[in-house]
Amino acid sequence: MPHLLLVEDDPLLRATLVRVLRGRGHAVATAATGMSGLDAAVTDRPDLVVLDLGLPDVDGAQVLRMLRAVSDVPVIVATGRNEEPVMVAVLGDGADDYIVKPFGPAQLDARIKAVLRRFGTAGPEPALRVGGLLVDAAAREVTLDGASLELTPREFDLLVYLARRAGQVISRRELLAEVWQQPLGGTDKTLDVHLSWLRRKLGETAQRPRYLHTVRTVGVKLAAPDELALAGASNTAGGSDAAPAGYGDSPTPVLPGTP
Numbered sequence: 001m002p003h004l005l006l007v008e009d010d011p012l013l014r015a016t017l018v019r020v021l022r023g024r025g026h027a028v029a030t031a032a033t034g035m036s037g038l039d040a041a042v043t044d045r046p047d048l049v050v051l052d053l054g055l056p057d058v059d060g061a062q063v064l065r066m067l068r069a070v071s072d073v074p075v076i077v078a079t080g081r082n083e084e085p086v087m088v089a090v091l092g093d094g095a096d097d098y099i100v101k102p103f104g105p106a107q108l109d110a111r112i113k114a115v116l117r118r119f120g121t122a123g124p125e126p127a128l129r130v131g132g133l134l135v136d137a138a139a140r141e142v143t144l145d146g147a148s149l150e151l152t153p154r155e156f157d158l159l160v161y162l163a164r165r166a167g168q169v170i171s172r173r174e175l176l177a178e179v180w181q182q183p184l185g186g187t188d189k190t191l192d193v194h195l196s197w198l199r200r201k202l203g204e205t206a207q208r209p210r211y212l213h214t215v216r217t218v219g220v221k222l223a224a225p226d227e228l229a230l231a232g233a234s235n236t237a238g239g240s241d242a243a244p245a246g247y248g249d250s251p252t253p254v255l256p257g258t259p
Contacts, residue, residue, distance in 0.1 A: 001137050002116055003027045005046040007037030009056050020105040034058030041067055053079040061093055068094035074115045128163045131224025135163040155198050162222035171219040
């Protein structure tokens with residue numbers, strides 16, 4: 001599954017594009033300003049960046065030039081100006097393609113796929129294994145100890161987001177913003193209900209967690225139960241060889257054909 005970074009300040013357009021692109025098989029992260037987008041592009045190393053030119057803090061063309069100084073990530077520029085000098089300028093600054101607003105989702109998706117084909121980065125995302133949990137985002141399938149789980153689309157999106165950052169505590173605000181596309185935070189009740197449903201399907205409860213762990217006032221973490229038990233036992237022993245917090249919690253990519 002290609003990982004995209006969408007840099008767009010309009011919250012309604014941003015939410016709409018994220019929903020559409022995820023529905024077409026892309027993983028999408030977002031940024032609302034030029035500098036946060038630049039930081040995410042350098043730090044997270046997405047497969048492609050969709051960059052709006054009209055950003056509130058820094059002009060998108062300047063962001064593109066700064067990005068090109070440190071990265072060769074493919075970039076599609078989105079602009080409301082359908083003028084040849086503008087197009088020539090952004091291509092000269094290092095954009096790999098451009099799209100003029102307003103545009104339809106099919107056109108954007110086609111341009112993204114065309115650019116990814118040129119760069120050879122359109123391959124499927126490997127499945128992620130966290131203990132006995134196997135999450136295949138490309139096939140939208142989840143198995144637990146070899147048994148298939150039936151999840152709703154939202155439960156699946158929530159689990160995928162957590163699995164991609166297994167071992168890390170992710171804030172409620174981030175989950176609501178990225179999974180539900182509610183940038184102003186939404187309601188904790190929405191997240192709590194879906195976590196409860198997901199825990200039930202994973203055979204656990206909030207009081208007796210196995211994979212989903214709530215860190216009070218901070219957020220939620222997905223981690224393999226055996227790894228957590230091992231870390232807890234090591235820390236209790238207090239020896240000098242105790243495993244550091246979070247050790248071994250990262251998801252393991254499962255390549256096609258791996259037993």
